[in-house]
Amino acid sequence: MTAAKSDYRWPHKHLLGLEELSPEDIRFLLSTAYGFEQVSTRSVKKVPALRGKVVVNLFFEDSTRTRASFSLAASRLSADIFDFAATGSSVSKGESLRDTVRTIEAMGVDVIVCRHHLSGAAHQVAGSVNCSVINAGDGQHEHPTQGLLDIYTICRRLGLEGYDLSGVTVAIVGDVAHSRVARSNIHGLIKLGAHVVLVGPPTLLPQGFTELGCELSNDLDSVLPRVDVVNMLRVQFERIQSQAFPSVREYTHMFGLTTHRLTLAKPEVVVMHPGPLNRGIEIDSAVADGPNSAILSQVTNGLAIRMATLFLVTGAQGKGEG
Amino acid sequence: MAARLSPWGVVRYDSVVRTLADEARLGALIDDLAQAIGGDVASSDPTAQWALVGIRSRGDELARRLSQRLDAEVFGQRVGSLDITLYRDDLSEIGAQPVVRTTDVPFDVDGLNIVLVDDVLMSGRSVRAALQSLMDLGRPRRVWLNVLVDRGGRELPIAPDHVGLDLSHEQLGPGELVEVQLKPTDDQDAVVVRESQPPQGGHA
Structure with a gap:
């Protein structure tokens, strides 16, 4: 892997977000x-x-x-x-x-x-x-380093040596509204050419994200068959009390990545999660520990x-x- | 004005002042080094295990070419490359962007006789960095240092075991840079002298 350009120079003294990076x-x-x-x-x-x-x-x-x-x-x-x-x-x-x-x-x-x-x-x-x-x-x-490690994991898993995500579709599933992990991922993924689909209940999925170039969906089952990567956000229990959040059971039923639901996806789909895991809520244990999971590679x-x-x-x- | 990525980052050069070795001569220099290494192998303990390790970004290609000329039974697949960027002692002083590449030494260095190879030896700082990097990978039994060109101008007590082209007694100006060009990184095989320009963005 060679350097991007011979007279390239890293210009940033701080890393505050992926929004500021080219x-x-x-x-x-x-x-x-x-x-x-x-x-x-x-x-x-x-x-x-x-x-x-x-x-x-x-x-x-x-x-x-x-x-x-x-x-x-x-x-x-x-x-x-x-x-x-x-x-x-x-x-x-x-x-x-x-x-x-x-x-x-x-x-x-x-x-x-x-x-x-x-x-x-x-x-x-x-x-x-x-x-x-x-x-x-x-x-x-x-959370820029999380966004970067997620993108790095995707590129390594898919064998993209030039870090070009053109033609790659990534689903980010869960409480997108409150998630800094999602925001960093969105900025980075779109800059590298990926198509990003945000999936979650309407209350946790602000329409404004379409302006960043994302597609929004409330139906995970219809999105899964066409994605290369599915990144499951953690259910933040401090938010479950809020009225924006459905009940845990309803959430798991509609947006939890179960073994059964994974069969809808491409066989080689990459499953990611920023951790810590809520096993049995947003992701099943068998999926988190299965062959599609890149969760430990992320760490x-x-x-x-x-x-x-x-x-x-x-x-x-x-x-x-x- | 040509620019290339030296191990120290980006340095800008004017055009070539003169050529010290063309493709044929460069090939002969590599032959000489291979022969010298063969001599070291012959006069050493016959049970010893050997490896070739080149310093990026020209030494690794040099190591690969040497391995083609050496006894495959002695060196086998043990040809590696070191990226010494993280071991440099002047990271905060240089102006250009340091580029971290991969170190690729896919064998255990413990107990091996290692032939360390670089294109140009000048201050000795790359070799110092390479030695430290090598020691962090394990404990070689002995390390030899072979360079294609000795440019002179040592700043550390480091001496090569074998040299292809010895310029250490030549009168080279302080701004004159000796550069080894090797395909496929460069367009041609040659040893040339360039007149240096300060890196862009200016560093005192």
């Missing part, structure tokens, strides 16, 4: 991640590329896998990493987000990995500091994507705003 940026990041994959499979799982750099995990919202993935990615690049526990800290004493991140930066930090329950938080952090900022999920807005690929992201944003430091 198709060329996304392809360059994905091909960089491919180079990082082998670091995780050899005996010494470490390279010295970010030696002496400091990465901070600043999580205002619960996360296990994303935080662990960033920590492992940073340590495989030989960076120092520490977790800033946003709960039980000065934040709970009323410190503003801006003051918190400026204080952290003053300790000599090179990258802040930020997750926050409010949309736009990562942009605000990026505007407050001089170091690089990576958005690890902000409210209902974007493995997430490491390579996060290594590539850390490597590229630190390389763009001091070279203008991204």
Whole structure:
């Protein structure tokens, strides 16, 4: 796999969302991640590329896998990493987000990995500091590394070495309205040429998504036969109380990916899920663990994507705003 | 103005100043290296296992060509390539975009005699990076260093075991770049000298 263009240059000091990236940026990041994959499979799982750099995990919202993935990615690049526990800290004493991140930066930090329950938080952090900022999920807005690892997984599964998704149809199923994973996927998939079908109950599927170039559907059974990839979003239980959500039983009946429903799809369809799984609700155990599932590859690929992201944003430091 | 992707990223060059070796001469230089490697194999422990490893992006092609000239029973399928981007000590200093490629060493390096191959040896920093990368893959028994061209200008105590074309005592200007061109990466097989221009976007 060769570089996109010989005089291409990664221009972004921050990774805040896939909306801001060009198709060329996304392809360059994905091909960089491919180079990082082998670091995780050899005996010494470490390279010295970010030696002496400091990465901070600043999580205002619960996360296990994303935080662990960033920590492992940073340590495989030989960076120092520490977790800033946003709960039980000065934040709970009323410190503003801006003051918190400026204080952290003053300790000599090179990258802040930020997750926050409010949309736009990562942009605000990026505007407050001089170091690089990576958005690890902000409210209902974007979760760019998840979008990138999903797209990377699709390309690897389908053997698309040029990261061109023309002719590929991807269904994203579930609570699209509240999902930052869906938004990042949509931006990235469409930029690389994919056809995106959003599937879910009408209450969780705003019409505005058609303006991004997506097709909307409320009928999973009719969509399944023509898709190459089906990405099942997690049912967020904190939303089940809301009136926008049908009952769990009704949801599973209409939108759960059951073994029976999977028979409607192409035999080689790729099944994805960002995790954590609600087995028996949005996806059956037999499907999640079956041969079509790429769920564990997504986790493995997430490491390579996060290594590539850390490597590229630190390389763009001091070279203008991204 | 021609641009090409060097292991250090994008460097822009003016046109070729002069040619040091054409296709036939380059082939003869590779023959010489292969013969020298054959000599090393013959004078070593006959039970030793050997491998060829090239440094991307010209050394890997060089390793492939050497393997065609060497005893297949000695080297077998053990031909690999190293991408040293992540091991460079000047990542923060260069102006151009570093491009991460794959390292492809599909065999266990533990206990092997490894012949490390690169196109041009200058500062020795690529070789240092390659050695560190190799050690992270395992523990070779011994590593040889063979280069097609020794350009001189060492900044680290690194010496090659065999050299095809030795320019280390020539008077090359600081802006003169020795470049090995190998098909299919390049259009032709040759060793040329180019006059360098600072990378675009300017880096002091």
